[in-house]
Amino acid sequence: MLVMKEFKLYDWKLYSDNYLDKKLVDINDKEDLERIYKDCKGTNFEVRTDLFPEPHIGDIQNAKVILLALNPGVKFDNETHKIKELDWYNDNPKVTNILKENLKGNIKEYYYLNDDINPNNLSPGHSWIMRRTLTKNKFFNEFQVGNEELSITKKRVYKNIACIQFFPYHSAKFNYVQGEYLKSQIHNFKLLDWAINKNKIIVCLRSIEYWNTALQFIKSKNKLSTYSNLIELKKDKNEKGSILTYISKGNLKNEADFKKIIDALKK
Numbered sequence: 213m214l215v216m217k218e219f220k221l222y223d224w225k226l227y228s229d230n231y232l233d234k235k236l237v238d239i240n241d242k243e244d245l246e247r248i249y250k251d252c253k254g255t256n257f258e259v260r261t262d263l264f265p266e267p268h269i270g271d272i273q274n275a276k277v278i279l280l281a282l283n284p285g286v287k288f289d290n291e292t293h294k295i296k297e298l299d300w301y302n303d304n305p306k307v308t309n310i311l312k313e314n315l316k317g318n319i320k321e322y323y324y325l326n327d328d329i330n331p332n333n334l335s336p337g338h339s340w341i342m343r344r345t346l347t348k349n350k351f352f353n354e355f356q357v358g359n360e361e362l363s364i365t366k367k368r369v370y371k372n373i374a375c376i377q378f379f380p381y382h383s384a385k386f387n388y389v390q391g392e393y394l395k396s397q398i399h400n401f402k403l404l405d406w407a408i409n410k411n412k413i414i415v416c417l418r419s420i421e422y423w424n425t426a427l428q429f430i431k432s433k434n435k436l437s438t439y440s441n442l443i444e445l446k447k448d449k450n451e452k453g454s455i456l457t458y459i460s461k462g463n464l465k466n467e468a469d470f471k472k473i474i475d476a477l478k479k
Contacts, residue, residue: 271371276477278404380394
């Protein structure tokens with residue numbers, strides 16, 4: 213299998229561009245998706261084809277810091293039992309176009325942090341990224357003194373971080389099936405390989421062994437766990453048993469890596 217030498221996003225071709233059709237799946241993924249995840253329907257692992265895939269967020273090619281996540285999630289409203297992402301689509305007419313353009317690589321920022329395209333900060337994606345990158349650390353108040361050009365601002369953060377997902381489709385819980393990969397998913401493995409070759413700072417939020425296996429699958433010479441610019445988190449868990457994925461100084465395996473992130477964002 214050839215490894216990607218030049219940057220190139222996957223060429224997404226969805227069956228539909230209307231989430232009401234519940235056909236937001238790539239034509240090359242459909243058969244494998246139905247075969248691999250056929251037993252997941254009606255469970256928390258069900259793949260949501262009524263939500264736009266988000267295989268990546270932000271300007272991967274030019275971002276200073278790349279986050280590695282498992283897959284875009286789904287947030288349920290406990291009172292209405294509705295999916296909050298769908299409510300967000302309905303309430304904000306601009307959203308669907310942003311998500312379509314993101315698949316083409318035309319949105320050059322971590323759009324959930326941009327107040328102009330995230331009205332009232334109500335999207336589940338905004339809540340997720342704020343808790344992990346801004347609320348739990350000092351990106352804003354630690355570097356405001358001195359030259360404004362070098363200080364960390366919200367705009368500098370959302371212009372210079374990006375995220376690659378291990379699996380591009382939404383689900384309430386991630387279901388790992390080793391050795392069974394979608395065509396769009398394989399391309400994201402190649403994006404990671406490209407980012408390593410470009411010496412990007414990479415923050416692995418969880419499950420580094422999945423990414424190592426993925427790189428091995430595409431016959432890459434790289435291994436994420438031994439990559440010099442890898443930043444790992446501690447494996448501390450919350451009261452529900454979930455691994456904490458905050459990118460804060462106290463939650464990094466090596467606290468000195470926090471300065472590496474800050475320095476990259478200041479450039």
